[in-house]
Amino acid sequence: DAxxxxxxxxxxxxxxxxxxxxxxxxxxxxxxxxxxxxxxxxLELLIYFNNNVPIDDSGMPEDRFSAKMPNASFxxxxxxxxxxxxxxxxFCASRRTVVGNEQFFGPGTRLTVL
Amino acid sequence: GQQVMQIPQYQHVQEGEDxxxxxxxxxxxxxxxxxxxxxxxxxxxxxxxxKSGEVKKQKRLTFQFGExxxxxxxxxxxxxxxxxxxxxxxxxxxxxxxxxxxxxxxxTVNP
Numbered sequence: 001d002a003x004x005x006x007x008x009x010x011x012x013x014x015x016x017x018x019x020x021x022x023x024x025x026x027x028x029x030x031x032x033x034x035x036x037x038x039x040x041x042x043l044e045l046l047i048y049f050n051n052n053v054p055i056d057d058s059g060m061p062e063d064r065f066s067a068k069m070p071n072a073s074f075x076x077x078x079x080x081x082x083x084x085x086x087x088x089x090x091f092c093a094s095r096r097t098v099v100g101n102e103q104f105f106g107p108g109t110r111l112t113v114l
Numbered sequence: 115g116q117q118v119m120q121i122p123q124y125q126h127v128q129e130g131e132d133x134x135x136x137x138x139x140x141x142x143x144x145x146x147x148x149x150x151x152x153x154x155x156x157x158x159x160x161x162x163x164x165k166s167g168e169v170k171k172q173k174r175l176t177f178q179f180g181e182x183x184x185x186x187x188x189x190x191x192x193x194x195x196x197x198x199x200x201x202x203x204x205x206x207x208x209x210x211x212x213x214x215x216x217x218x219x220x221x222t223v224n225p
Binding site: 031042043044045048050055056091093095097102103104105106107108 | 156157159213
């Protein structure tokens with residue numbers, strides 16, 4: 001099993017540019033999570049999908065952030081326009097939808113906005 | 115929202131010493147999970163505790179869930195350099211999906 005796949009692994013961009021982060025969950029997992037990790041705020045849940053449907057996006061910082069899951073094997077997190085304060089590591093995680101089941105994290109995308 | 119406090123924030127030990135991190139919740143929990151993140155890596159699931167007073171062991175790691183299901187601890191006996199990383203507790207309250215992660219305890223081990 002390849003695990004959760006994220007791309008790119010590193011992204012450096014300039015303020016105002018659009019950034020798209022990609023995630024492929026583990027096959028058979030029907031829950032997908034996007035997290036952001038910073039030193040100051042720790043690991044924060046941004047959005048959660050179940051069966052490709054966004055269930056909870058209360059953690060999305062603002063309208064500049066959007067996430068989609070067009071099918072069971074692909075999700076994107078888009079930031080437009082990006083700002084320096086968006087610099088962080090963004091993790092995607094997936095899980096089989098069983099109560100309390102463990103989440104499997106991808107390797108993360110380290111985003112730097114200059 | 116659900117509040118979680120994890121202490122200490124940092125812990126530096128000599129190899130062979132023991133280590134404990136504590137996690138406290140403001141509300142009663144359905145279950146609690148523990149994750150480990152190596153430097154530069156991603157969180158990796160260690161264990162889940164569900165029952166009040168539950169104790170689980172994984173080699174040198176001992177996990178406990180409080181009787182009131184509001185707190186938990188992770189204890190490592192005789193630390194090794196391979197134990198280096200940040201240990202997170204993750205709380206599951208009323209919902210069956212949302213995990214609230216603690217800020218983590220960064221463990222460093224001096225060989």
